Amino acid sequence: MSRIEKVLEGDVRSAARLMRDLDDRLPGAIEELKALHPHTGKGYIIGITGNPGAGKSTLVDALITLYRQARLRVGVVAVDPTSPFSGGAILGDRIRMQRHASDEGVFIRSLATRGQLGGLSRSTFDVASVLDAMGYERIIIETVGVGQDEIEVMKTAYTSVVVTVPGLGDDIQAIKAGILEIADVLVVNKADRDGADRAVRDLFQMLDLRGVVGRQDVEIVKAIATQGTRPESGVADVVRAIDEHRERMGAHEIQRKTERAMAHIGELVRGLLADRANAALRAQGGLEGLAASVVKREQDPYSAAESVLKSL
Amino acid sequence: MSETLRKRRILVAKPGLDGHDRGAKVVARALADAGHEVVYTGLHQTPAMIATAAVQEAVDAVGLSIMSGAHMTLFPAVIEALKKQGAGDVIVFGGGIIPDEDVIELLKNGVAKIFKPGATTQEIGQWVSDNVSLEG
Numbered sequence: 001m002s003r004i005e006k007v008l009e010g011d012v013r014s015a016a017r018l019m020r021d022l023d024d025r026l027p028g029a030i031e032e033l034k035a036l037h038p039h040t041g042k043g044y045i046i047g048i049t050g051n052p053g054a055g056k057s058t059l060v061d062a063l064i065t066l067y068r069q070a071r072l073r074v075g076v077v078a079v080d081p082t083s084p085f086s087g088g089a090i091l092g093d094r095i096r097m098q099r100h101a102s103d104e105g106v107f108i109r110s111l112a113t114r115g116q117l118g119g120l121s122r123s124t125f126d127v128a129s130v131l132d133a134m135g136y137e138r139i140i141i142e143t144v145g146v147g148q149d150e151i152e153v154m155k156t157a158y159t160s161v162v163v164t165v166p167g168l169g170d171d172i173q174a175i176k177a178g179i180l181e182i183a184d185v186l187v188v189n190k191a192d193r194d195g196a197d198r199a200v201r202d203l204f205q206m207l208d209l210r211g212v213v214g215r216q217d218v219e220i221v222k223a224i225a226t227q228g229t230r231p232e233s234g235v236a237d238v239v240r241a242i243d244e245h246r247e248r249m250g251a252h253e254i255q256r257k258t259e260r261a262m263a264h265i266g267e268l269v270r271g272l273l274a275d276r277a278n279a280a281l282r283a284q285g286g287l288e289g290l291a292a293s294v295v296k297r298e299q300d301p302y303s304a305a306e307s308v309l310k311s312l
Numbered sequence: 313m314s315e316t317l318r319k320r321r322i323l324v325a326k327p328g329l330d331g332h333d334r335g336a337k338v339v340a341r342a343l344a345d346a347g348h349e350v351v352y353t354g355l356h357q358t359p360a361m362i363a364t365a366a367v368q369e370a371v372d373a374v375g376l377s378i379m380s381g382a383h384m385t386l387f388p389a390v391i392e393a394l395k396k397q398g399a400g401d402v403i404v405f406g407g408g409i410i411p412d413e414d415v416i417e418l419l420k421n422g423v424a425k426i427f428k429p430g431a432t433t434q435e436i437g438q439w440v441s442d443n444v445s446l447e448g
Contacts, residue, residue: 013367013398020370024318087319088344094365095354101361107368112349114317 004035010134012107019109019130023123033126036133041257043075043132043139046242047157049119049182052145054163055189057096059225060142062235064100067138069229073105075131078142079120082112089113093142107131118152119143122271125156125264154182155263158256159245161185161238164203166195180206183218185241191222191234217248273312280311318446320348321371325362326355327390330380335407339375339436346437359386363393366402373424373444375436376406383410383418391422403444407431 006014021029046063048056060076067074078093089112100106109131111121120143131139143153154160162183180186180203188199203220219241227233249256281287290304299307324340326333333355340350351369353362366374374394378386387406394402407427410418415426424443427436 016368016370020321082349083344086345087347089349090340090344091349091351091369092354094351094369098353098357098361098365101353101364102358108365109368110351112319114319 004032007032007036007130007134008039015107015130015134016109019123019127022126022130023111023114023121025123033129036129039133040129041132043128043136044159044246045128045132045139045141045157047141047143047153047160048163049143049153049160050145050163050187050189051165051168054145054165055225056142056145056163057093059161059163059187059189059223059235059238060093060140061097061100062225062228062233063138063140063239064097064106065229066235066239068100068103068105072137073135074100074107075128075134075136075139076106076108076142077111077124077127077131077139078108079111079113079124079144081144082114084115107134107136113144120152120156124152125267128156155260155267158249158260159184159242161187161242163187163189164199165190166193166199168199184245185238186218186220187238188220188222189225192224196222217245219244276312277308281308284308284311320373320440320444320446321351321369322348322440322444323351323353323362323366323369323371323374324377325353325357325365325374325390326377327357327359327362327386328378328380328382329356330378331355332379333377335379336377338433339377339407342433342437343375343440345433346441348437348440359389359393362390363397363399366394367397367399371402372446373403373405373440375440376404376408378406378408378410381409383408384414387418387423388421405439407436 003014003018007018018029018032022033048060050056064074076097080089080091080093082089091110091112093110094108097108109127111123111127113121116122124141128139128141141153141157160182162180166188186203188196200220200222207218221234221237221241223234223238225233225235229235293299294301294304322343324336326336340352343350351365351371353365362374374390376387376390387404391404394400403424404422405425406423409429410426418426425439
């Protein structure tokens with residue numbers, strides 16, 4: 001049986017290896033992914049982003065529990081940053097989700113950003129597609145905690161959830177934070193802390209100020225994710241808000257999927273071009289020679305860059 | 313056309329009941345500093361949980377930190393759980409307060425390496441770089 005067939009039958013080991021090869025960008029793996037494409041498009045992809053320490057992983061953990069109670073199979077892609085110095089990474093999002101480790105209806109995969117900006121790795125889309133093809137009904141993508149401009153997740157997910165906490169620095173932060181604009185659902189987590197109502201008010205006010213067309217229907221939900229699935233945790237409200245957004249989006253499903261595909265194709269074109277440019281650069285002996293000529297004023301940086309591109 | 317980028321992926325896990333994960337965290341940090349991707353799963357992991365995480369994360373190796381004295385049970389149990397999940401090729405190594413005669417026994421039974429309390433983080437990072445091969 002081919003690996004693709006095994007993945008489609010739900011074989012976790014084969015799927016995990018394929019994800020690895022996709023993350024490592026083996027050309028053969030991309031061919032396999034192409035074969036999976038006809039089997040994707042059924043899973044509902046939810047993006048979770050927000051400030052570091054806002055409680056994203058804890059919220060994801062509670063969401064998994066609720067979805068499992070509803071007998072939905074859940075895939076999770078959790079992204080953590082790669083160190084720009086060592087190239088290594090500590091992927092610790094599983095810590096908060098480990099109680100689902102022995103549940104066969106849950107597949108959690110950690111990824112490192114590997115130099116990609118925007119809070120996701122370059123492979124996030126692909127790994128989510130594998131989970132989709134395997135038939136996971138809810139696919140949760142948790143971004144790196146950055147805070148102000150994590151917009152990549154919006155392009156990847158059908159519903160974007162932004163998690164914030166009280167007391168991050170008053171209304172000016174709420175106005176600044178670019179990620180709030182991408183939210184379909186805003187969660188004020190750790191709502192048992194002082195200032196939770198104030199945070200909600202600030203967020204409402206900000207959304208009012210914005211009044212961005214088509215985005216007035218953002219829902220703000222208070223949650224205490226550490227309370228798990230207890231009624232007072234508010235996590236059920238988060239699920240409901242996601243479901244309601246999903247229903248609202250139902251009418252625009254094709255449009256949303258088309259926008260997502262556009263963003264993805266654009267991303268791939270840029271990525272593949274960058275790969276070719278890097279290869280061309282290496283073929284010409286790398287950046288150092290070019291830089292030396294620029295420093296000596298033998299040529300300007302633009303001409304140097306153009307000379308590399310000409311050989312593509 | 314696209315650049316491949318193989319990296320070693322290591323699961324650092326803390327099986328059993330003891331509640332000290334400082335050592336495990338230091339090792340996780342050291343392996344990340346050596347350029348590897350380290351999945352850390354926290355305290356109180358059962359062998360089955362460790363094996364599932366290792367499979368889902370498609371890691372090359374699993375590093376176990378065991379201070380409880382239950383190493384003669386836990387190491388074989390993790391190796392067994394990995395085999396059961398079709399991941400018998402995953403390298404298992406570890407560290408902790410483990411007597412020499414137990415180390416010999418564990419190495420005979422499929423554990424690739426045991427680091428004793430005096431091991432430096434550089435040593436561990438280097439061992440992983442040298443002994444965990446990148447296939448493909």
